Amino acid sequence: MDRTTSASMEMRSEGLGTTPSEHPAFAGRIELPYKLTTGRAASVFLAELASRRIVGSRCPSCARVLVPAQDFCAECGTAAEELVVVASAGSLSGFTETAAGVLGLIRLDGASTDLVHRILDAGLADLQVGQRVAARWAEEAQGSVLDIVGFAADDAPAASEEVRPLSDPSDPVIEQPYRLRLDYQHAYGPYYGRLFDEIATSRRIQGVRCPRCECVLVPPREYCDTCFVRTAEWVDVADTGVIKAFSIIHLEFVGQVREPPYIYAEIVLDGAATRLIHTVGGIEVEEAMERLHPGTAVRAVWKDGEPVGTLEDIVYFEPVFDD
Numbered sequence: 001m002d003r004t005t006s007a008s009m010e011m012r013s014e015g016l017g018t019t020p021s022e023h024p025a026f027a028g029r030i031e032l033p034y035k036l037t038t039g040r041a042a043s044v045f046l047a048e049l050a051s052r053r054i055v056g057s058r059c060p061s062c063a064r065v066l067v068p069a070q071d072f073c074a075e076c077g078t079a080a081e082e083l084v085v086v087a088s089a090g091s092l093s094g095f096t097e098t099a100a101g102v103l104g105l106i107r108l109d110g111a112s113t114d115l116v117h118r119i120l121d122a123g124l125a126d127l128q129v130g131q132r133v134a135a136r137w138a139e140e141a142q143g144s145v146l147d148i149v150g151f152a153a154d155d156a157p158a159a160s161e162e163v164r165p166l167s168d169p170s171d172p173v174i175e176q177p178y179r180l181r182l183d184y185q186h187a188y189g190p191y192y193g194r195l196f197d198e199i200a201t202s203r204r205i206q207g208v209r210c211p212r213c214e215c216v217l218v219p220p221r222e223y224c225d226t227c228f229v230r231t232a233e234w235v236d237v238a239d240t241g242v243i244k245a246f247s248i249i250h251l252e253f254v255g256q257v258r259e260p261p262y263i264y265a266e267i268v269l270d271g272a273a274t275r276l277i278h279t280v281g282g283i284e285v286e287e288a289m290e291r292l293h294p295g296t297a298v299r300a301v302w303k304d305g306e307p308v309g310t311l312e313d314i315v316y317f318e319p320v321f322d323d
């Protein structure tokens with residue numbers, strides 16, 4: 001990764017310089033796996049796809065047939081409890097091209113609403129509004145809307161308005177696994193940028209000194225947390241320090257990078273005034289419960305090989321016992 005240099009930082013400096021947009025970023029990702037509750041009507045719609053039936057619900061008030069089946073009519077707000085089977089072919093009401101291919105609004109025969117789905121084997125130039133299309137089914141049903149692979153123009157049957165009552169419904173698909181994913185770029189900014197730069201190039205940990213209280217802040221930051229004044233001077237600190245507090249992590253959670261149990265600690269490096277959070281290793285968890293205390297000395301164990309330029313270049317801090 002392209003890193004900032006100390007020189008480029010100081011050229012911009014009023015104090016220590018602040019132009020985060022010009023500093024490198026690393027790729028970050030937030031992932032949230034969860035289960036989506038489908039609801040009454042959609043749970044049947046999804047289940048019936050395995051039987052190659054497309055289920056809608058009929059509004060008792062305005063008589064519209066809603067596809068996919070909905071719990072309530074969007075037009076008049078009435079509960080639409082009657083489930084019906086509509087044709088698996090229909091006409092294109094509209095279409096567009098996206099990065100993922102052509103999407104169409106499909107008015108299935110017997111339906112009063114449009115179903116959004118993929119249009120297969122066709123570009124925009126091949127399509128026109130009103131064109132007949134038919135569902136193409138997946139070989140194996142997964143209980144998702146992708147049990148219909150998409151809709152294609154070939155072999156689409158002529159229109160038939162028949163709407164059948166739903167008989168012998170399958171077990172509903174009550175939950176669907178979902179994964180929310182958010183990819184983003186996290187800018188280091190000038191302070192973390194230089195910290196990581198120094199770690200990568202010289203295994204040197206740097207903090208910044210507050211001009212008022214003279215505390216050295218690690219990780220470095222633009223303002224002193226206590227005095228609210230701008231920090232003004234880069235300072236080397238040691239890769240040794242003392243534990244101020246620690247916790248043994250037994251719980252597993254999403255996004256965890258270490259396998260529990262492991263030890264998280266707040267460490268004050270020699271020369272620094274603030275706590276850095278890192279892991280403590282080189283000691284068994286049972287022994288750690290006995291022997292680690294606030295005040296226990298630790299030293300950094302650096303990663304072998306090519307540095308990545310983050311605090312991950314320190315594998316962990318190991319305790320240094322007098323005995």
Ligand SMILES: [Zn+2]
Nearest residue numbers: 059062073076
């Ligand atoms: Zn209605």
Ligand SMILES: [Zn+2]
Nearest residue numbers: 210213224227
């Ligand atoms: Zn201060």
